[in-house]
Amino acid sequence: xxxxxxxxxxRIGMFIQKFCSTWDESPFWRTSLLLDNLxxxxxxQASDVAEVWIDTSKGLDxxxxxxENEVATQKIAPPPTIVPRRAFFDDEMTRAKKICADGKIAVxxxxxxxxxxxxxxxxxxxxxxxxxxxxxxxxPDALISLARLKNKDDYTYMHSVAVCALMIALARKMKLDDxxxxxxxxxxxxxxxxxxxxxxxxxxxxxxxxDEEFVAVKEHPVEGHxxxxxxxxxxxxxxxxCLHHHERFDGTGYPHRLxxxxxxxxxxxxAVCDVYDAITSNRAYxxxxxxxxxxxxxxxxxxxxxxxxxxxxxxxIGIYPTGALVKLKTGRIGVVVEQSENSLLTPKVKVxxxxxxxxxxPPELVDLAKLEGYDRIxxxxxxxxxxxxxxxxxxxxxx
Numbered sequence: 001x002x003x004x005x006x007x008x009x010x011r012i013g014m015f016i017q018k019f020c021s022t023w024d025e026s027p028f029w030r031t032s033l034l035l036d037n038l039x040x041x042x043x044x045q046a047s048d049v050a051e052v053w054i055d056t057s058k059g060l061d062x063x064x065x066x067x068e069n070e071v072a073t074q075k076i077a078p079p080p081t082i083v084p085r086r087a088f089f090d091d092e093m094t095r096a097k098k099i100c101a102d103g104k105i106a107v108x109x110x111x112x113x114x115x116x117x118x119x120x121x122x123x124x125x126x127x128x129x130x131x132x133x134x135x136x137x138x139x140p141d142a143l144i145s146l147a148r149l150k151n152k153d154d155y156t157y158m159h160s161v162a163v164c165a166l167m168i169a170l171a172r173k174m175k176l177d178d179x180x181x182x183x184x185x186x187x188x189x190x191x192x193x194x195x196x197x198x199x200x201x202x203x204x205x206x207x208x209x210x211d212e213e214f215v216a217v218k219e220h221p222v223e224g225h226x227x228x229x230x231x232x233x234x235x236x237x238x239x240x241x242c243l244h245h246h247e248r249f250d251g252t253g254y255p256h257r258l259x260x261x262x263x264x265x266x267x268x269x270x271a272v273c274d275v276y277d278a279i280t281s282n283r284a285y286x287x288x289x290x291x292x293x294x295x296x297x298x299x300x301x302x303x304x305x306x307x308x309x310x311x312x313x314x315x316x317i318g319i320y321p322t323g324a325l326v327k328l329k330t331g332r333i334g335v336v337v338e339q340s341e342n343s344l345l346t347p348k349v350k351v352x353x354x355x356x357x358x359x360x361x362p363p364e365l366v367d368l369a370k371l372e373g374y375d376r377i378x379x380x381x382x383x384x385x386x387x388x389x390x391x392x393x394x395x396x397x398x399x
Contacts, residue, residue, distance in 0.1 A: 093146065096143040100146055114196045120193070133185055136168045145322035160188070162277040164186075170184070174312050183238070186235055205285065243255070244258060272298075322336050324336045325388070327377070328368075328378065332355070332366075334350050335349065
């Protein structure tokens, strides 16, 4: 007997059998992210099929049965979409470094023009979005992880590059069309241009802002919208994200206290990407949190983000994002360098330290997807507590 199962019902109906993490007790991860280590589930979620047919007598997936008089009415399936081959991380890292360097110069130039009251060079912005989009398509882990490494002096400019890359990756994960993906990228690149109207002394202040200073900072979405409104070839999405990326899903954000779906999809995406990059970056007033720690804390901020968008974001960058320091079952410490295309639980990890011997070991790239049953991540580690320095150099390569 054949039983038809809707993929969405299958996805929602799955429960987590096992999730190895130091913070897997959180109900959010168990009920919202639907993170199962069953390969079949990931294969179904990654596919574009509308339904799955299961031979319940044999436990096998089979093609939908064809009734004889239906043969003539069957439609010919379209050819499969050709997906570009994923670039090797090290190769893309080389290209990503140049994009980041060029991007910093381009954004600095554009934003300084805005500070002087001139219109933005949007042609330059569109070119940069195309370059970032191409890199994310080849291998999203390289540019996204590299753009997170910024110092307090270039934060505003590199933050724009990072949010652009995150928006593009998230839009791709949400299966938006090519035009919307580029709209999302442009919106991410220009979302903070209004900060050019805020005093640099306030932006660089190492201590807590006064009430008056915080009011001045909160004006940057409106000021940015004014700048983009008189700049050529700026999409509605970019205008909207600039104005509303600080709105919160529960209506407690600013400047208009919008709530729920009154906030556009692009602005809801922008809110997640903006906050993630901000809290994982070193700022004038605090050091950035580790990527996995940042996701855990964001998950606890009830009402801040659209849950569906945040869920897609976690699937996009991984439970153990690139740059996360992890401990393996075998007692080795490593840094996540690349996500698995099939499972959120089995990224590629470059191990470099042994807990058992309390010593560094020759760096080795470990693909956990190929080691299921032998090795796995059992928790997150704190580089500072372990006395490990410059961990980013491990995944950044020869830099």
